[in-house]
Amino acid sequence: MPYYHKQGNIPHKRHTQFTKPNGDLYTEELVSSEGFSSIYSLIYHEFPPTRVIKAESAAKVDKKTWVAENMQNRAFKGFMVKPEKDYINSRKVMLFNDNIEIILAAPTQSMEEYFFKNAMADEMIFIHRGTGVMKSVYGNLQFKPGDHLVIPKGTVYQLHFDTNDNRLFIVESFSPLRFPKRYVNISGQLLESAPLYERDIKIPQLETHTNENGEFHIMIKRKDSYFSYTYANHPFDAVGWDGYLYPYIFSIYDFEPITGRIHQPPPVHQTFETDAFVMCAFVPRLYDYHPKAIPAPYSHSNIDSDEVLYYVDGDFMSRNHVEKGQITLHPMGIPHGPQPGAVERSIGKKETNEYAVMVDTFQPLKLTKYAAGIEVPDYYKSWL
Numbered sequence: 001m002p003y004y005h006k007q008g009n010i011p012h013k014r015h016t017q018f019t020k021p022n023g024d025l026y027t028e029e030l031v032s033s034e035g036f037s038s039i040y041s042l043i044y045h046e047f048p049p050t051r052v053i054k055a056e057s058a059a060k061v062d063k064k065t066w067v068a069e070n071m072q073n074r075a076f077k078g079f080m081v082k083p084e085k086d087y088i089n090s091r092k093v094m095l096f097n098d099n100i101e102i103i104l105a106a107p108t109q110s111m112e113e114y115f116f117k118n119a120m121a122d123e124m125i126f127i128h129r130g131t132g133v134m135k136s137v138y139g140n141l142q143f144k145p146g147d148h149l150v151i152p153k154g155t156v157y158q159l160h161f162d163t164n165d166n167r168l169f170i171v172e173s174f175s176p177l178r179f180p181k182r183y184v185n186i187s188g189q190l191l192e193s194a195p196l197y198e199r200d201i202k203i204p205q206l207e208t209h210t211n212e213n214g215e216f217h218i219m220i221k222r223k224d225s226y227f228s229y230t231y232a233n234h235p236f237d238a239v240g241w242d243g244y245l246y247p248y249i250f251s252i253y254d255f256e257p258i259t260g261r262i263h264q265p266p267p268v269h270q271t272f273e274t275d276a277f278v279m280c281a282f283v284p285r286l287y288d289y290h291p292k293a294i295p296a297p298y299s300h301s302n303i304d305s306d307e308v309l310y311y312v313d314g315d316f317m318s319r320n321h322v323e324k325g326q327i328t329l330h331p332m333g334i335p336h337g338p339q340p341g342a343v344e345r346s347i348g349k350k351e352t353n354e355y356a357v358m359v360d361t362f363q364p365l366k367l368t369k370y371a372a373g374i375e376v377p378d379y380y381k382s383w384l
Helices: 344-348
Strands: 004-008 026-030 038-046 052-060 065-067 073-077 092-096 100-105 115-118 123-127 132-136 140-141 148-153 156-161 165-173 214-224 225-233 238-243 249-251 270-273 276-282 304-314 326-330 357-363 366-368
Touching: 100 357, 123 304, 132 148, 140 148, 140 249, 148 270
Parallel strands: 115 214
Antiparallel strands: 004 238, 026 038, 038 238, 052 225, 065 366, 073 326, 092 100, 092 366, 100 165, 115 156, 123 148, 123 165, 132 140, 132 156, 148 249, 214 225, 270 276, 276 357, 304 326, 304 357
């Protein structure tokens, strides 16, 4: 995260005695990233966060490989993924490699009976449909369509939905999600020239905490396995915390596009980066204003990236017959670009009204059998 924040009650000095009204001590927990060398937070609990009653293996992640070495432009209808009641069961891995999993989910019910933690990956949950609240030890985050809900690995959370019509585009990253380095100054503040600002970032609000003993069920994902843990106290028992590591929300509707006289390359749309992939947000913007500009993107061979585009809303001028929730995959080494007629249609247009989320991976992606079930046949021929 780009800035320090604190919530609730914390002691004057870290790693010192912090006493409850009854004379007992609160338990301090350091949540640190990259060992002790990167961002971290300190959380102050009513109970030690180590009180495990039972631990057992639960299930394997279902991501049977359909295509291990893809060399074909493909498209998938994301809204064909069938809704399911349970949040974990609703998460369907579509594309993956050793660094990332790209998941679609359509849960119809809130997480009432258990909590969830991803022990190995940061999660970016893009809220396509649905409203509600994410609850965690850090407090509550109200979410709505268009939100990038970023959850650091190791965070125990629950999603509570207001309705049963929810569509989520989820990215699991096995390296930390960060804002691009070129957006940040030497002191860690987002630059004046960045397309987002700290004011755009929504942080958890720790209004209350749960001081409760009992049996509390947490499902923990570690790479390709789920583990079932039962703890002796409610996980949201923090009276306060401070630091740089916490879940947050950044809305696609708060991203300010960068434009120019001629067509700007995709990095101007970038939102997040890791060592293994980057993410972008395409939002409504004015088109290029050179008198002979071609607003449609040029054909290109992205020789070092597999490009995944998730279509959210609006009229995407470079593609024909795009639906909400559709995904396109353009693998490294194969040219792609505007479909027939798109270049000509774009000339003279003044603006676009599209929303999309893009993920460019630096290693090839594998396709799962779930992806096979929602593929658009012969998409690779759509440039003829």
